Amino acid sequence: MKRMWLMVFFLVGSLALAQETLKIGVITSITGRFAEFGAQQQAGMAVALAEVNAAGGINGKPVEILLEDDTSNVNAALAAAEKLLRSDVPIVLGAYSSSITNPLGQYFTRENFPFLVFTSSDDAITKPGSEWVFRLNQPASAYAEVLFDIFDSLNANNGGGLQNIALIHGNGNFETAVSDAALRLADERGYNIVERESYDRGVTDFRPVLNRFKASNPDVVFMVSYAEDSVGIMRQAKEVGLNAKIFAGGAAGFALPNFLEGAGDAADYVITATAWTKDVSYPGAENLYEKLKEQLGGKEPAYHAAQGYAGIIAAVDALRRAEDLSPASVQAALASTNLPDTVYGPIRFASENGYQNQNPIKMIAQQVQSGEFITVFPEAAAVGEIIFPTPIWNAR
Amino acid sequence: MDILTTIIQNLANGLLIGGVYALIGVGLSLIFGVMRVINFAHGDFVVIGMYSALVIYRQLSLDPYLSLLIALPLGFLLGLVLERIILSPLVDAPEDSTLLATLGLALILQNTLLLIFGAEPNSLYVSYATATIKLGPITLSLIQLIAGAVILVVIIGLYLFLTRSEAGKAVRATAQNRLGAELIGINTLAIHSLVFGFGMVLAIAAGIILIPQLFATPAITGPVFTLKAFVVTVLGGLGNIWGAIGGGLLLGVVEVLGASYISNSYRDAYGLVAFLLVLLLRPEGLFGKTVKRV
Numbered sequence: 001m002k003r004m005w006l007m008v009f010f011l012v013g014s015l016a017l018a019q020e021t022l023k024i025g026v027i028t029s030i031t032g033r034f035a036e037f038g039a040q041q042q043a044g045m046a047v048a049l050a051e052v053n054a055a056g057g058i059n060g061k062p063v064e065i066l067l068e069d070d071t072s073n074v075n076a077a078l079a080a081a082e083k084l085l086r087s088d089v090p091i092v093l094g095a096y097s098s099s100i101t102n103p104l105g106q107y108f109t110r111e112n113f114p115f116l117v118f119t120s121s122d123d124a125i126t127k128p129g130s131e132w133v134f135r136l137n138q139p140a141s142a143y144a145e146v147l148f149d150i151f152d153s154l155n156a157n158n159g160g161g162l163q164n165i166a167l168i169h170g171n172g173n174f175e176t177a178v179s180d181a182a183l184r185l186a187d188e189r190g191y192n193i194v195e196r197e198s199y200d201r202g203v204t205d206f207r208p209v210l211n212r213f214k215a216s217n218p219d220v221v222f223m224v225s226y227a228e229d230s231v232g233i234m235r236q237a238k239e240v241g242l243n244a245k246i247f248a249g250g251a252a253g254f255a256l257p258n259f260l261e262g263a264g265d266a267a268d269y270v271i272t273a274t275a276w277t278k279d280v281s282y283p284g285a286e287n288l289y290e291k292l293k294e295q296l297g298g299k300e301p302a303y304h305a306a307q308g309y310a311g312i313i314a315a316v317d318a319l320r321r322a323e324d325l326s327p328a329s330v331q332a333a334l335a336s337t338n339l340p341d342t343v344y345g346p347i348r349f350a351s352e353n354g355y356q357n358q359n360p361i362k363m364i365a366q367q368v369q370s371g372e373f374i375t376v377f378p379e380a381a382a383v384g385e386i387i388f389p390t391p392i393w394n395a396r
Numbered sequence: 397m398d399i400l401t402t403i404i405q406n407l408a409n410g411l412l413i414g415g416v417y418a419l420i421g422v423g424l425s426l427i428f429g430v431m432r433v434i435n436f437a438h439g440d441f442v443v444i445g446m447y448s449a450l451v452i453y454r455q456l457s458l459d460p461y462l463s464l465l466i467a468l469p470l471g472f473l474l475g476l477v478l479e480r481i482i483l484s485p486l487v488d489a490p491e492d493s494t495l496l497a498t499l500g501l502a503l504i505l506q507n508t509l510l511l512i513f514g515a516e517p518n519s520l521y522v523s524y525a526t527a528t529i530k531l532g533p534i535t536l537s538l539i540q541l542i543a544g545a546v547i548l549v550v551i552i553g554l555y556l557f558l559t560r561s562e563a564g565k566a567v568r569a570t571a572q573n574r575l576g577a578e579l580i581g582i583n584t585l586a587i588h589s590l591v592f593g594f595g596m597v598l599a600i601a602a603g604i605i606l607i608p609q610l611f612a613t614p615a616i617t618g619p620v621f622t623l624k625a626f627v628v629t630v631l632g633g634l635g636n637i638w639g640a641i642g643g644g645l646l647l648g649v650v651e652v653l654g655a656s657y658i659s660n661s662y663r664d665a666y667g668l669v670a671f672l673l674v675l676l677l678r679p680e681g682l683f684g685k686t687v688k689r690v
Contacts, residue, residue, distance in 0.1 A: 033515065171661065197660040204610035207409050207537075208655035211402065228517035228611030235609075238526040239537050262611070264521045 032072025044308025414648020421628030429635030439622030445603020475596030633681020
């Protein structure tokens with residue numbers, strides 16, 4: 001009898017052990033001005049978590065997220081990082097804004113602790129980066145790169161004749177970073193920047209600039225703008241009759257559903273860089289889109305949600321392969337990540353072109369065709385052809 | 397386009413944009429002239445106009461220009477109520493108390509809008525948003541022309557009210573000398589409410605005619621227009637309605653010419669440079685003294 005109780009004791013004990021969860025640390029903005037993006041990320045992470053746990057978790061242990069709010073503020077983020085370090089998580093993921101993620105990366109590097117970035121795009125996070133900081137999403141310069149890849153490809157295959165570029169961008173950090181990358185790429189690949197104009201956020205009259213562009217007759221109008229300004233630029237381009245062979249939007253506003261709604265038929269033919277789309281031909285994209293939408297209560301998922309999903313998938317994969325849960329083992333497992341076909345695209349961490357532990361994934365480009373976003377580039381992800389050249393306004 | 401056409405095109409654009417600045421500035425100037433209140437919430441009144449057009453458009457599918465008919469009377473009432481609650485208790489307080497009161501009002505309005513509509517920019521798309529009218533080589537935006545027409549109507553209406561009606565004369569009397577006006581039997585507190593209501597109406601009208609061409613955000617848009625309104629009124633002379641109109645048109649032209657011929661990056665700076673120059677060289681405003689005060 002006594003032995004039987006002992007057996008029961010051990011059985012229950014082992015069951016309890018099996019139920020012990022594995023926690024992944026996450027820092028992002030639940031409150032404050034980045035809360036909307038944080039909500040998108042959380043939706044993606046929740047969907048990924050449900051899938052991972054339905055498939056048996058990590059080596060039999062269910063996975064849980066230990067979520068810390070950075071209140072959209074870097075000091076709160078650093079406090080959260082300290083708290084997570086003391087709570088025995090094997091890895092931390094974060095955050096939304098580059099201005100928060102960058103210092104977090106430096107903190108985790110000092111503490112020799114693996115940190116996985118899945119949304120912030122400032123180049124400096126992984127360039128030069130550190131051996132403890134890994135990033136699965138594209139850096140800011142990739143936004144410009146994919147568009148120049150398209151120009152090159154059109155010049156090579158479609159007799160594009162693209163040479164002169166007129167550049168207009170907001171004067172925020174992100175927009176300036178993308179347009180600096182555009183300047184560098186134009187120089188490297190032999191394009192001429194014939195005009196460069198920046199503007200303050202909140203200004204919505206672009207007619208003087210667009211009239212000036214019109215006079216210099218560019219092949220490409222390259223725009224880096226947020227939501228409200230992207231709409232203003234295209235509406236007014238139509239109004240002043242500024243024509244170009246390509247209207248290229250180096251994110252972020254041109255990829256939003258808001259842009260289609262706001263710019264109406266003036267949005268047509270704009271090609272824009274984005275990190276993820278629902279019609280991208282990576283396996284399971286459409287399915288993930290539906291799940292994300294459900295998780296968000298019917299709200300339109302942004303690519304940040306897909307990045308949240310990918311973040312958990314990559315973290316879980318590394319933890320599965322890690323020899324133990326020590327920082328060094330998790331770091332080694334992350335470094336040897338090779339997920340060739342996730343729904344976010346291939347994930348591996350390479351150290352090349354001055355980057356360290358940066359996923360060399362390309363951006364996707366989509367073109368607005370008859371009021372819909374159609375993924376057109378790269379070929380591996382495309383579902384439609386680029387319509388080129390852009391018809392002039394009078395002929396539409 | 398040859399140089400002359402470009403200049404005319406830019407002047408036309410500048411005047412059309414300046415018209416909107418003028419409309420906003422006139423409201424601010426009117427409130428200052430009569431009540432001696434510097435209204436820091438003025439830009440946020442413009443934003444309230446934008447959101448009211450959005451709500452009316454989404455709920456009733458009413459064209460934004462038709463929504464003027466609903467929003468303006470409501471705005472007038474809102475102005476009356478706000479003045480009664482916030483400003484009339486401060487009527488004899490020093491000027492900085494009313495200044496702080498309107499600053500507080502601005503914060504409350506911004507955050508209320510943020511709570512209701514969220515931080516993302518909102519706009520509405522009307523089918524004629526990108527329509528243009530060609531006058532020879534000059535292209536003019538249809539919505540800007542409509543805006544110009546609405547502004548003309550509103551300003552002529554205001555002029556007739558101030559010069560022809562009994563209430564308008566009472567407003568001018570209050571502006572000239574509040575004590576004197578009281579002595580001849582004018583209820584100046586009621587006049588204050590009336591004037592604040594009018595200021596609100598002018599700002600809301602500006603918001604509504606702007607919304608088809610640009611976006612509304614709860615916290616960013618308001619301060620931008622408050623600043624523009626200050627520049628406009630200082631250019632023209634505070635409390636001087638005709639000066640505000642001239643100042644608005646001038647600011648629009650200066651901005652567009654600067655953006656076209658110097659650099660767009662410093663667009664806001666051109667207006668502020670003009671603002672500083674006027675403060676330094678002609679503090680009574682470009683049109684001060686030479687034009688009859690309200």
